[in-house]
Amino acid sequence: MNQQQFNQQLCEFISAASTPFHAVREMVRRLQAAGFVALDESSALELQAGGRYYMTRNDSSIVAFVCGRESSPLEGMRMVGAHTDSPCLMVKPKPEKLCNGCFQLGVQVYGGALLNPWFDRDLSLAGRVSFQCADGQLRTALIDYRIPLATIPSLAIHLDRGVNDSRSINAQTDILPILFQQSGEDPADFRALLKARLLEEHPDCAVQQVLDFELAFYDTQPPAVIGLQHEFIASARLDNLLSCYVGLQALLQGDGAASSLLICNDHEEVGSQSLAGAHGPMLRSLLYRIAGSEHAYATLAERSLMISADNAHAIHPNFPDRHDDNHGPLMNQGPVIKVNASQRYASNSETTGFFRMIAAAEEVPVQAFVVRSDMGCGSTIGPITAGATGIRTIDIGVPTLGMHSIRETAGTRDSWDLCRVLRRFFNHPGPLAAR
Numbered sequence: 273m274n275q276q277q278f279n280q281q282l283c284e285f286i287s288a289a290s291t292p293f294h295a296v297r298e299m300v301r302r303l304q305a306a307g308f309v310a311l312d313e314s315s316a317l318e319l320q321a322g323g324r325y326y327m328t329r330n331d332s333s334i335v336a337f338v339c340g341r342e343s344s345p346l347e348g349m350r351m352v353g354a355h356t357d358s359p360c361l362m363v364k365p366k367p368e369k370l371c372n373g374c375f376q377l378g379v380q381v382y383g384g385a386l387l388n389p390w391f392d393r394d395l396s397l398a399g400r401v402s403f404q405c406a407d408g409q410l411r412t413a414l415i416d417y418r419i420p421l422a423t424i425p426s427l428a429i430h431l432d433r434g435v436n437d438s439r440s441i442n443a444q445t446d447i448l449p450i451l452f453q454q455s456g457e458d459p460a461d462f463r464a465l466l467k468a469r470l471l472e473e474h475p476d477c478a479v480q481q482v483l484d485f486e487l488a489f490y491d492t493q494p495p496a497v498i499g500l501q502h503e504f505i506a507s508a509r510l511d512n513l514l515s516c517y518v519g520l521q522a523l524l525q526g527d528g529a530a531s532s533l534l535i536c537n538d539h540e541e542v543g544s545q546s547l548a549g550a551h552g553p554m555l556r557s558l559l560y561r562i563a564g565s566e567h568a569y570a571t572l573a574e575r576s577l578m579i580s581a582d583n584a585h586a587i588h589p590n591f592p593d594r595h596d597d598n599h600g601p602l603m604n605q606g607p608v609i610k611v612n613a614s615q616r617y618a619s620n621s622e623t624t625g626f627f628r629m630i631a632a633a634e635e636v637p638v639q640a641f642v643v644r645s646d647m648g649c650g651s652t653i654g655p656i657t658a659g660a661t662g663i664r665t666i667d668i669g670v671p672t673l674g675m676h677s678i679r680e681t682a683g684t685r686d687s688w689d690l691c692r693v694l695r696r697f698f699n700h701p702g703p704l705a706a707r
Contacts, residue, residue, distance in 0.1 A: 275688040278521070279505060282687055283495035285517045286507050290398040290490050292332035292356035292538045293414050295513060299520055299536065300328065303336050306524050317561050322528060327558070330538060330548035331400060331412070332356055335558060336523060337533035345531040345562050348575030348704050350697050351663065352522065352533070353550070353653050354515035354582065355540035358508070359383035359676045360488040361390065361447065363397070363462075369448060370459035376448040377422075377462065382488065383541030387441045389678040394420035395449055399487035401466055406478040413474050415466070420492045422449035449489055491678050503604055503684055510672055510680040512540070515581035518670075518687055522694035532698040540582075540653050550653035556661050570662075577626065577704040578665040579697060580618060580654030581690070583682070584608035584641050586671035599642040601671040604683035606637035607690045610652070610667040618654035623666035626704065630696050636689040639671070664704075 273281075289295035303326050304310075311317065311327040319325065319339050326336035333356065339345060360382050367377040381387070398416035405411055424447050429435055441447065454460055463482040470479045495507030505514075519534045526532055539549035546552055563569035587600030601608040609624050610617040631638045643649040654667040670690055673681040 275684065276502075278688050278691065279497055279684050281521075282514065282517050283497070283505065283507065286495045286509055286513045289356075289509065289513050289516075290396070290416050291400075291414075291488050293400045293486075294398060294416060295356045295516060295536070296328055296332055296334045297414060299334055299336075299516065300326065302520065302524070308336055313557075319562065324528075329552075329554050330546075331414075332538035333536060333548040333554060335533065335535040335555060336520075337558075337562075338523070338526065338528050338531060340531035341529050343530040343701070345559075346568060346572050346575070347531070348577070349559075349572065350530055350532040350700060350704065351535070351576060351578040352519040352694055352697070353578055353580045353657055353665075354519050354534075354536045355512045355538065355550075355653055356516060356536045357383070357538050357541050358511060358513070359385035359541055360490060361385070361449070363399075363485065363487040363489075365484065368459035368462050370454060370457075373453050373455065374450045375452050375454045375460055376450050378448060379489065381443050381447075384676050386674070386677040387443070387447060388439065389674075390447060391424050391426040393423065393678060394492045395422040395424070395489045396420060396492045397422065397487055397489055399485060401470060401485045401487075402483045403467070403470065403477070403479045404481045404483055406480050410483070411477065411479075413470060413477055415469050415473050415487075417469065418492070422451045422489060424449050493679065497684060498681075505682050505684055505687065506679055508679055510670075510682050511583040511675050512581075514583065514670060514682060514687055515690075518691045519581055519694060521691050522698055525691075525695050526698035530699065530701060535657075537653055544653060544656050550656040551660065553660075555657065559661065573662045575704060576663045577623065578618075578654070578657055578661075578663050579627065579694065580652050580657060580665055580667045581694070582610075582652040582654070582667065582669045583672040583675060583680075584610055584669035585675060586673050586682075588673060594644070594647075596642050596644050599640055601639040601641050603671045603673070603681075604685040605671070606639050607631070607668050607686060607693060608639045608641045608671055610641045610669060612643065612649050614649065615655055616649040616651040617667035618652075618658040618665035619667050620664070623664050627666050627668060627693075630700060631693045634689075634692045634696050636693050641669075
């Protein structure tokens with residue numbers, strides 16, 4: 273696979289992964305095709321050297337791992353972490369609104385979304401629906417309309433003459449998507465609309481009643497390689513599906529000699545405090561079960577290393593002053609090591625030194641990001657995972673413009689280079705700590 277093919281498949285993956293649920297489903301499909309076997313969290317683990325396994329939680333988080341043929345997990349696991357969620361607009365439980373003949377849905381903002389770009393987009397709707405079957409059982413299913421079915425129109429400049437000078441957005445009243453025009457006084461029943469969609473996508477589900485849902489709007493414009501020299505990827509959800517895909521490809525391309533693991537958690541954009549998030553017990557519980565005892569777990573943790581992969585802020589050519597003078601990452605100039613003295617990132621000199629070493633072996637350049645000292649700093653699953661597991665961690669990412677917008681931009685070379693580095697990491701035969 274060359275760089276062009278890699279990025280084309282990245283675009284296809286992101287297009288299919290319209291929500292965290294769909295991202296996990298797509299990853300499961302690719303893992304199963306590569307011979308990975310599903311594990312039941314409630315059952316005893318029966319692992320074999322060279323075995324390939326995965327498990328999911330909440331349908332929106334996934335962990336996949338390889339028991340090394342030549343190096344067992346207790347000799348150290350090479351781990352990569354990312355997250356499946358992105359800022360978006362999620363449908364409220366009782367969302368129906370009818371205003372001047374327009375049927376709209378109430379939404380709540382998920383994560384730190386940049387709201388302005390959501391106006392005047394062709395939006396679709398996807399997510400997970402819980403329903404009662406004809407036999408009385410509770411079941412869930414994923415739906416994805418795929419087609420453009422909603423829009424959030426801007427207010428015309430004639431009615432808001434100062435819009436280009438200043439524009440504030442009221443998340444309660446200004447960003448309600450319009451789905452269709454409806455006559456009458458009472459809005460349509462949204463759950464009835466979902467039931468029809470369920471029967472269309474899953475004709476054998478025997479749905480009797482839609483009980484609840486977790487649905488998000490998304491932009492239907494497909495990902496694309498853009499730029500006069502094809503040097504950029506423009507897409508929704510690059511943060512952080514790009515890292516999920518890169519980590520997955522690196523794991524699938526690994527030689528399997530050393531024990532390696534990929535975890536992609538949900539809910540990073542809202543703090544990770546959930547059963548499926550990095551603050552939850554998913555990873556530590558699995559590693560403990562793999563180790564078999566507290567002492568063995570301590571050995572595994574001491575010998576392992578986690579690379580937390582989450583997009584980094586590329587320097588914006590129109591706003592270069594928003595970066596520290598010496599720490600403004602450029603697109604297509606290599607992955608970025610993220611450092612923060614207040615531990616908003618988990619990188620330290622040992623883990624960054626190791627990353628620089630394996631990147632140099634692949635002849636991949638490395639950049640550094642430190643937020644301006646007079647600005648606040650975001651965070652990742654890196655510090656959370658390090659604190660929960662006791663495993664040394666480094667935070668890295670691909671330089672990105674427009675982060676948390678409905679459409680973000682990254683470099684075509686960076687995703688390819690990061691995959692090469694992570695693949696070498698998974699194949700690294702020696703110890704993962706300085707001796």
